[in-house]
């Protein structure tokens with residue numbers, strides 16, 4: 178049998194978007210590109226013949242427990258296309274220490290005696306937090322687009338993302354969201370049990386915005402930026418930013434406070 182050529186990137190993207198960035202039957206973000214009419218049997222190598230199936234549904238199709246007709250039906254009305262966000266995907270973080278990379282900054286630490294850290298705190302809202310419960314390290318992460326609408330949400334290890342994006346791609350252990358060709362809005366690498374690598378993203382709460390890029394961390398409207406460094410220790414709060422209308426909370430155990438004045 179001739180070796181199967183790889184699928185062109187723009188074809189894959191067309192398929193992803195049409196399918197709502199998830200398995201057409203269950204919406205799972207961990208999927209593969211499936212030829213509905215089998216490539217080995219002469220099926221075309223183009224977007225119309227391709228769909229997204231998770232490993233479980235793909236296996237069912239291979240075993241003929243899932244008829245092709247049913248896959249075609251799901252392909253015509255993909256699970257995620259009728260929903261604003263993807264179904265929950267569980268992340269498997271555990272243990273009482275973590276390593277978080279924010280662009281060029283790296284935080285390596287053990288959780289405090291309360292077993293919790295609000296690593297990114299903007300106007301008193303935890304936008305990146307870690308909490309220990311029954312041995313599991315529960316990660317919370319909220320990333321937004323430039324207009325302040327949520328793109329990626331992780332609520333205590335339960336990952337969801339917006340399905341109406343220009344492109345969402347989960348490759349290996351990294352989730353990338355784009356608003357156009359080479360325009361990355363968010364990129365998160367997952368390395369359980371303890372590593373989270375945030376390469377790009379926007380945190381926002383009550384009008385205050387913090388941006389992560391390969392440069393590091395910036396609060397752009399107020400000319401605050403941090404570049405590089407390895408930070409170890411035990412902090413209940415990591416990077417805290419608040420404007421004059423907010424704050425007031427006790428941030429004694431913060432790694433760094435960035436009070437923002439108008």
Ligand SMILES: [Zn+2]
Pocket residue numbers: 200201202203204205230231232233234
């Ligand atoms: Zn599925």
